[in-house]
Amino acid sequence: MEKITRRELLKKGSVVGVGLTTSFSLGKKGFAQEVGKKTPLPKIVERSRESNLERMEKDLQRALQKPLQERHWVYVIDVKKCVGCAACIAACQTENRTPPGVVYRPVIHEELGKYPNVTRRHIPRLCNQCDNPPCTPVCPVDATYKRADGIVVMDYDRCIGCRYCVSACPYNSRLFDFGEFYAKGKGFFPMMPYENVPTYEYKVNWNRQRGKSPVGNVRKCHFCLHRIERGLLPQCLVTCLGGVNYFGDSNDIRSLVSELISKSNVMRLKEELGTDPQVYYLL
Amino acid sequence: MENRRINIFLFLTGVGGIIGIAAIIYRLIEGMKVTWLTSNFPWGMWISYYIYFIGLSAGSFLFSTLIYVFGRKELEKAGRLALFSALFALVAGLLFIWMDLGHPWRFFYVFSHWNYTSVLAWEILFYVCYIVVLIVELWYLMRADLAHLRDTSRYGRRAFYGTLALGWKSPATQEAREDERKRTMRVAAILGAIGIPLAIGVHGGTGAVFAVVKARPHWYSAIFPIIFLTSALVSGAGLMTFLYAFLGDRKAADYPLIVRSLADWLILFLGIDIILVIAEFLITWYGDIPESTTIWGQMIFGPYWYVFWVGQIGLAMGVPILIYLFGRTSTTWLGIGGLSVVLGIVAVRLNLVIPAFTVPPVPYLDEAFHDFRFAFRYFPSTTEWITSLGLISVIAFFFLLFYGLLPMVRNSEEYAR
Known part of the structure; x- marks a missing residue:
């Protein structure tokens, strides 16, 4: 169910109030081109027994048929399956061409127990795309905001690099x-x-150069928005060798992710802060 | 004698300022990579100096309202000095936060794309209003003296004072001048009264920038903005004690009295500040929530222990209290005590910002990825040191320059003599 908080209501109200100017300024470079244009979606080969990946691709295509505000992207991570190989980190860095030290999804390696009775667990941590994000309201220039489909995005051209959202x-x-x-x-x-090679984040080619965006900006995981809008699953997900990751539309009750997050072995990071994170961990 | 001392400091700060400006230009060209900040340690020395100078400004301003609003007449000679240092400190603070931006040339976006939910955006508005109040109040208080200086000097100085006086003419008769003076004090009282909530908003709000961040347990408390305000008052009183003890008119009969009175206020504010810090420490310690206590542990025994022990406990609290207890008769010592507070509050500001980032908010995140820009450690880079000291030198240079030029401590009657 979509819950409308008072903040959202105020925001929506102000958008209507300010009218055309706001809608122009919100029409960000990349997404603006997409309006009224249908991207051809990749063909899926039908098989008798479909894998999770194929099912998620179908889920994704089904979600893309709906208008933007009816989608709600969530990410599910099966912690049991993760072996901590860090292939997803490499894939993410390659896909988004992140500079040294900028890693959208580090994998936390946790060692439990005392020698010789030890074990390890690996917890990938990506942007939680919180439904009540604490990072967006603090931005002094409104350069980061939550999209209707649930993804918290950055406007590189507007970000002044104060790093308040990082804190x-x-x-x-x-x-x-x-x-x-x-x-x-x-x-x-x-x-x-x-x-x-430019990065293609938010469907715009960004050439990294000194003093030009995204240099000097805050960057974050966006579930590979440029990929999912073209019907492709996030790069970290398709690279994963263990099938740890799941991605899909939680508004679609038939989707694989809806099935997974409705089970009892689900937790989220720091739920107590009221951020309502949209990355679910299966225990 | 006094002039020569100022000239030496003008020379020193001038040289420091030139080096600093060169370093700032280097930083603007090269971008944020000249810092040793990381993604997990996003704020460092520059932000600490930003809140330090905003605090110094708000403290000095609130101090001036003791005189103009609450009628502490014995301190009147320090009044303009307080307003003037408030103005310069605010400019310094704004320059520090500007230098900290990833895209410094987009700074005007905070006006053109103002976001009402952001405390930082509200703060920028507060700073602008506050600067206007400061300038107007200063002008009102100085206009008679500026006009007097304009009428008694020639050439360049005449033009300089004439521009600042904005064509103001003092009334001819003594009585009218006295009336005018009363009116000026009334305007100062009104502007000061407007300025009090503004100054509280300016610095309490700067505290709120941090206090609203629920992600950082070290900041997320209602006492945080209050501590900001009290330590601002401490630094403001410290700065006034220091400045007046060394720049004030030593020959004047009431000079020792003013310095001592300033030191009294300093110790009062310091006492309140210490109570608040102890309260916060004890409650955090008793509650023993790991996220909060580890940060206090990092602050007191961690890699930056010296900032806490030498700066916060030693310079900002110990030295002034000891001087107040044992050296109260000497105005020079009291001035040194003021200087010690002004320096020590830098450590207090560092301790408000830095420790919050030393503990990973998600356990073991510090070992998840190994890169210099992903570390949970921070020490200011050479460029950060040079730009910081350089920017402070620039501000001190202009402060001293204008101090020599403007009727800061003496008024027109004394100039006439």
Whole structure:
């Protein structure tokens, strides 16, 4: 069920009140092109017994047929299955071409017990895309906001880089792009060709250059929004070798994620803070 | 004698300021990578100096209202000095937060894309209103003296004072001048009264910027903005004691009295501040919620122990109290006590910001990924030190320059003599 908090109501009201100007300023670069245009979705080969991946792809396509505000993306992580290989981190860094130190989904390795009776567990931590995000209201310039489909996005062109949202996130899910490169600036290395490749976050090609966005901006996980809007699952999910991750629309009761999060072995990080995180952990 | 001392400081701060400006230009070109901040340690020395100077400003201003609103006439000579340092400290604070932005040239977005839910955005509005009140009040208090200086000086200075006086002419007769003076004091009282909630908003609000962050248990308490305010009053009184003890008119008959009275206020505010800090510590300690107690542990025994013991306990509390107890007769010592507080409050500000980031909010996140920019450790880089000290030098340079030029302590009657 969609719950409308008072803040949302006020926000919606003010949007209506301010009218055209706001709608123009909210029409962000990338998403603006997509209005009224249907992207061709990839074909899925039908098989007698479908895998989770195929089911999630179908869920995704079904969700994309609906208008934006009727989708609600959630992410489910089966902690038991995670082996801590960090392939998802590498995949995410490659997909979003994040600079050194900017890692959207670190995997926390926790060691339990006392030698010799020890065990480890691995907990991937990505942006929780909270339904009541503490990071968006603090932004002094409204450069970060929650989309109708539940994803908290950044407006790189507007962010002034004050890092208030970084402090305000209880999960440390927000990261700052300090403008460093993997090779350039380290000794006498020149800029490597792979560092010139633009990132395609929010469906816009961003060339990382000194003083230009996203350098000097706060960056965060967005569930690979540019991929899911094209009918592709998040990069970390498809890379995972253990099938740890699930992604889908929780407003669709037939989807795999709805099935998973309705079970009893579900928990979320720091629920007590009232952030209503949308990344679920299966125990 | 006094002029020569100021000239030495003008030279020193001028040289420091030039180095600082060079470092700031370097930072603006290279971006935030010149800092040793990390994604998990997003705020560091510059933000600490930002709240430090905003606090110094609010403290000095609230101190000036003791004179203009609450009628503490014996301190009147320190009044303009207080307002003037409030203005300069605010500018310093704003420059520090500006320097801390990832995109400094987008600073005007806080006006053009103002977000009403953000405490920081409200703060920027508060700063703007506050700066207007400060300038108007200062002008009202100085206009007669500015006009006098304009009429008695020539060439460049005449033009300078003429511009600042905005064509104001003092009435010819003594009686009318006395009337005018009374009216000025009334305006100062009104502006001061408007300024009190503004100054509380300016610094209590700066505390609220941190206090509303539920993600950081170290900040998330109602006492946090109050501690901001009391330590602001402490730093304001400390600055006034220091400035007046060293820049005030030593030959004046009431000079020792004013310095001592300033020190009395300093110790009063310091006492309240200590009570609040002890209250917060004891309650956190008794409650023993790991997220809060580990941060206090980090602060007291952790990697930055010296900031707490040397700065907060030693310079900001111990030294002034000892001086007050044993060296109250010497105005120089009281001035040094004021300086000690002004320096020690830097440590207090560092301790308000820095420890909150030392403990990972999600357990073991610090070991999840190994990169310099993902660390939970922080020490200011060379550029951060040089830009900070340089920016302070620039502000001190202009402060001293204007101190020499403007009727800061003496008034027109004394100039005439």
